[in-house]
Amino acid sequence: MDPRTEEHAEVLVDWSARVEEGDNVVLSVGPDAHELAVAVAEKVGERGGNLVTTYSSMEVGRAYTMAHDGDFDENPEHKLALVENADVFLSIGGGRNTSEGTDIPPETRRAASEANRDISEARMDTDWVSTVHPTRSLAQQAGMSYEAYRDFVYDAVLRDWEELADEMANMKETLDDANEVRIVKEQTDITMQVKDRVAVNSAASVAYDSHNLPSGEVFTAPYATEGEVFFDVPMTIRGERVQDVHLTFEDGEVVDYSAGQNEDVVGEILDTDDGARRLGELGIGMNRGIQQFTDNILFDEKMGDTVHLALGRAYESNIPEDSDDEANDSNVHVDMITDMSEDSHIEVDGEVVQRNGTFRWEDGFEG
Structure with missing residues (x-):
């Protein structure tokens, strides 16, 4: 593992989210963010947090949304309960296709967003932090080599x-x-x-x-x-x-x-x-x-x-x-x-x- 990934995780858990012993932590992980997720999980465990990990994939989300009839249940209780009982919500982006979901109809997108409104509000009430793991798809979107993109990300993240x-x-x-x-x-x-x-x-x-x-x-x-x-x-x-x-x-x-x-x-x-x-x-x-x-x-x-x-x-x-x-x-x-x-x-x-x-x-x- 790149030692800068360990540093990224430490900054996220200690400086950004201020995770403390006994905190209920939800960790949302993108498909290609595995390495950073492993490092973050280790840091949360060392600090005595209680961790639940979820998989956040635009491809999975698109498949569900496109197949749905558009009449979404408002704020499903199982999903709302997870967020309402979290003290910290960490999101690690790292998808495989930055253009995934472009073909979701606008009215379907709006309906899905409105149906999850209370869940979004509950997330905002936690100590939430979003970050990204440097991935090849993001490097491609930036028009950079993967090595150069990793340097770019860590120059931005590992600051004083x-x-x-x-x-x-x-x-x-x-x-x-x-x-x-x-x-x-x-x-x-x-x-x-x-x-x-x-x-x-x-x-x-x-x-x-x-x-x-x-x-x-x-x-x-x-x-x-x-x-x-x-x-x-x-x-x-x-x-x-x-x-x-x-x-x-x-x-x-x-x-x-x-x-x-x-x-x-x-x-x-x-x-x-x-x-x-x-x-x-x-x-x-x-x-x-x-x-x-x-x-x-x-x-x-x-x-x-x-x-x-x-x-x-x-x-x-x-x-x-x-x-x-x-x-x-x-x-x-x-x-x-x-x-x-x-x-x-x-x-x-x-x-x-x-x-x-x-x-x-x-x-x-x-x-």
Whole structure:
């Protein structure tokens, strides 16, 4: 076993999920994530956790969903009970075909998602963390050799997370004190309100309200969005390659959209429900260990020099406990990314905090 796989497992169990003795742990494992799953199981056992392992395959899921008549039972009790009794839910991605499931009809996909809504909510109430094991399918999707892709993944995952958390605290404090954020670049001039929101310093640990490994972003829940935004980073959404997405917002909602490829996928997302036309997240990438785009949102949205906006569900962690506001609700949360490395800037209350990908506290910043 690659010793970095052991390190990955240790970071996931100790830093990210903070597994303790007596914790009930559900470990969801992708088909080609066997090695990391073995290492994680060992770490959970060493720490006295109670482990249940499930098999998570898009191919298996597609077979079931496509064969079903579409009238799904709502929140099957056996599945709900497993999640409701979990303290920690760990997901290790590692599928064999990144395009599996593209032919599931949109209405069937929506029905299945709605039927599992309470299960999804219960999972969000655990100390959940998602990560991926470097697989050949993901390397192929990234256009990289398998060896190079493994190096890429571990450079992103095996970080000094405490040091990065301290750096990202600068952006969290900036957003916590802010009223308005503006993003400007070619085909993009968009403003959004963030007053009375709590930004999350997403340092790859549940202790920071962060649930992805790798992470390395600061995110909040915007509202009252106005203007236009162009997402120039290609990505695979629901198994389809989507690129050059342009959205126009008025009164907080998407009123017009286009895409250079697979525009129908964007339309399908927007038609999911009312909340899908509003933003659920503004995320600012800050992980300098991620040096290139790989067509995997888990990595690409964390890359320094990027901003991502998500249509749909907002996270409760961005809403103050004493607030009367409610987080934007939707059955979807779909991130899209724009590259901020050139001819761009981010303003917070009229002050530039990042220009051409460089933050004001970094060397080389030009105000």
